[in-house]
Amino acid sequence: QKEVEQDPGPLSVPEGAIVSLNCTYSNSAFQYFMWYRQYSRKGPELLMYTYSSGNKEDGRFTAQVDKSSKYISLFIRDSQPSDSATYLCAMSTTGANSKLTFGKGITLSVRP
Amino acid sequence: KAGVTQTPRYLIKTRGQQVTLSCSPISGHRSVSWYQQTPGQGLQFLFEYFSETQRNKGNFPGRFSGRQFSNSRSEMNVSTLELGDSALYLCASSPGGIGYEQYFGPGTRLTVT
Numbered sequence: 001q002k003e004v005e006q007d008p009g010p011l012s013v014p015e016g017a018i019v020s021l022n023c024t025y026s027n028s029a030f031q032y033f034m035w036y037r038q039y040s041r042k043g044p045e046l047l048m049y050t051y052s053s054g055n056k057e058d059g060r061f062t063a064q065v066d067k068s069s070k071y072i073s074l075f076i077r078d079s080q081p082s083d084s085a086t087y088l089c090a091m092s093t094t095g096a097n098s099k100l101t102f103g104k105g106i107t108l109s110v111r112p
Numbered sequence: 113k114a115g116v117t118q119t120p121r122y123l124i125k126t127r128g129q130q131v132t133l134s135c136s137p138i139s140g141h142r143s144v145s146w147y148q149q150t151p152g153q154g155l156q157f158l159f160e161y162f163s164e165t166q167r168n169k170g171n172f173p174g175r176f177s178g179r180q181f182s183n184s185r186s187e188m189n190v191s192t193l194e195l196g197d198s199a200l201y202l203c204a205s206s207p208g209g210i211g212y213e214q215y216f217g218p219g220t221r222l223t224v225t
Contacts, residue, residue, distance in 0.1 A: 032211045043116075043202050043216035044155070088155065090214075098210040099168050100145065102155040 003027050006089055006103030014111050019076040023089035023103045026070065030091040030101075033065050035074045038086045038105070047087075048074065079110045114139065116205045116217035124223045130191040133220045137184050137205030143167075144186040145214065146178060149200040161186055162209050190222075198224045 006023045013019055021035075032051045036044035048063035050056045056063045062075040072091070076083055089103040117136045125131050137144050145168075146158040157170040161180035178188045184205075190197055200221050204214040 034214070036216075041221075043218045046213055046215060049213050090155075092211050094211050097168055099157045099160070099170060100147075100204075100210055100214060101157070104154040 001026050004089065004091060004101050004103045007106055008104065009106035010109065011106055012109045012111060013079055015079060015081060017079050017110070019074075019079050019083070019108060019110075021074040021076075021087050021089070021106055021108070023072050023091075024070055025072075025091055027091075027093070027101075028067075028070065029093045031094050032092045033063070033072050034090040034092075034100075035061075035063055035072075036088045036090060036102075037083075038088060040085075044088060076108075079108075081110045081112050084109050116203060116215055118201075118203055118217040118220050120220060121218065122221050122223075124225060125193050126225055127193055127195060129193050130189065131193060131222060133188045133190075133201055133203075133222075135186045135188070135203035135205075135217060137186070137203075138215055141205040141207050141215075142184055143206040143209035143212070144180055144184065145204045145206070145210065146186070146188050147202045147204065148172070149202055149219070150198075155202070158188070160210055168210060193224045195224050198222060 035048040038044040053067045060077045064073040086105045088105040092100045143162045145160040160168040180186045200219045202219045204216045206212045
């Protein structure tokens with residue numbers, strides 16, 4: 001079982017839709033959770049960063065973490081064509097030998 | 113603040129050669145991590161440097177090495193290149209290291225022929 005599993009996609013939605021992106025993980029030592037957006041031929045851009053269970057909102061984006069179920073989600077409200085990109089979840093442990101582990105990413109396409 | 117910069121952006125090398133990639137972190141950030149991104153394996157952690165010391169290392173062969181200078185700039189070296197080393201190499205800068213926000217550069221696309 002991989003440490004981080006992400007829905008493979010691709011995902012296509014109409015403009016204005018609510019998008020839900022999900023990741024599950026198996027390592028209970030993960031303490032920090034991130035979502036990145038990556039446009040074609042660019043580096044990943046940090047969208048959301050959180051370290052506790054619950055919701056964190058930033059504009060049209062909401063990150064949700066459920067540590068008891070080992071499940072994280074990213075919700076995008078009122079999706080726009082400019083949101084079309086690959087979304088990667090990432091999580092890390094703390095202390096010595098910590099590393100950032102990424103999901104494979106899901107490609108989102110928002111149709112005008 | 114200026115973002116993370118990586119040079120060169122594109123590189124074509126031949127099998128058996130070696131290559132050095134460079135990364136300049138965000139000013140004030142002391143941690144630089146390197147990642148390899150391929151379509152098949154996704155983003156994989158190579159190593160992290162903090163204040164010139166390697167703190168963490170991923171599961172890559174010893175052909176992959178790095179270093180960090182006193183100004184936090186970092187270099188990654190790959191010796192004896194193989195076709196499978198073709199990938200996008202990304203570096204990420206962070207104020208505190210793994211577990212803190214990681215800010216990525218645009219990457220260096222390496223093609224090995």
